[in-house]
Amino acid sequence: DQQVKQNSPSLSVQEGRISILNCDYTNSMFDYFLWYKKYPAEGPTFLISISSIKDKNEDGRFTVFLNKSAKHLSLHIVPSQPGDSAVYFCAASAVYNFNKFYFGSGTKLNVKP
Amino acid sequence: GAGVSQSPSNKVTEKGKDVELRCDPISGHTALYWYRQSLGQGLEFLIYFQGNSAPDKSGLPSDRFSAERTGGSVSTLTIQRTQQEDSAVYLCASSRTRAGAQETQYFGPGTRLLVL
Numbered sequence: 001d002q003q004v005k006q007n008s009p010s011l012s013v014q015e016g017r018i019s020i021l022n023c024d025y026t027n028s029m030f031d032y033f034l035w036y037k038k039y040p041a042e043g044p045t046f047l048i049s050i051s052s053i054k055d056k057n058e059d060g061r062f063t064v065f066l067n068k069s070a071k072h073l074s075l076h077i078v079p080s081q082p083g084d085s086a087v088y089f090c091a092a093s094a095v096y097n098f099n100k101f102y103f104g105s106g107t108k109l110n111v112k113p
Numbered sequence: 114g115a116g117v118s119q120s121p122s123n124k125v126t127e128k129g130k131d132v133e134l135r136c137d138p139i140s141g142h143t144a145l146y147w148y149r150q151s152l153g154q155g156l157e158f159l160i161y162f163q164g165n166s167a168p169d170k171s172g173l174p175s176d177r178f179s180a181e182r183t184g185g186s187v188s189t190l191t192i193q194r195t196q197q198e199d200s201a202v203y204l205c206a207s208s209r210t211r212a213g214a215q216e217t218q219y220f221g222p223g224t225r226l227l228v229l
Contacts, residue, residue: 043204043220099144099163103156
């Protein structure tokens with residue numbers, strides 16, 4: 001039973017436009033959420049995180065939004081660049097076991113020049 | 114310093130053989146994780162080591178899987194009597210853990226395992 005879901009396996013966006021990647025979770029005990037970016041033949045790299053005490057965290061072109069009531073988070077990339085083309089994973093952990101992370105299946109983003 | 118390294122990068126084996134996958138975490142990182150990513154799936158947690166504490170093995174899919182972490186550093190994931198469904202990318206990650214903190218993980222490039 002997958003506790004973190006990314007229902008869109010792929011997304012294609014024009015350069016300069018906004019990319020919105022979505023993630024849903026089922027465990028109400030999750031309180032820390034992360035986004036990772038993965039290029040082919042490399043391991044995932046940390047992108048941005050958010051704690052459940054916030055509903056928004058921003059870092060440059062990347063913003064993560066958290067809607068706890070809907071158990072939904074999203075990653076916004078504005079403006080999108082061709083170098084952003086990668087697979088994006090969301091992950092979550094719970095306060096009672098904060099070192100155990102649950103990952104979604106990933107969304108492959110393609111930013112077209 | 115160097116990041117997380119894994120070896121081999123690729124491994125092809127025959128069904129029924131045993132394989133060993135190695136992970137060298139970032140120096141000083143006390144936490145080490147193993148994940149598996151099968152084709153089209155997300156990262157599946159396998160096992161977690163934290164310092165000298167007993168590992169969290171709750172993600173290991175069967176007793177054919179085992180892992181060790183010697184001296185609090187290098188880790189080896191062993192799969193005995195490999196099956197075709199074991200084919201996946203095996204990822205190792207490490208993090209610097211402080212009590213009460215939520216540290217991000219740094220991933221290695223993974224070992225791509227193919228069981229024929």
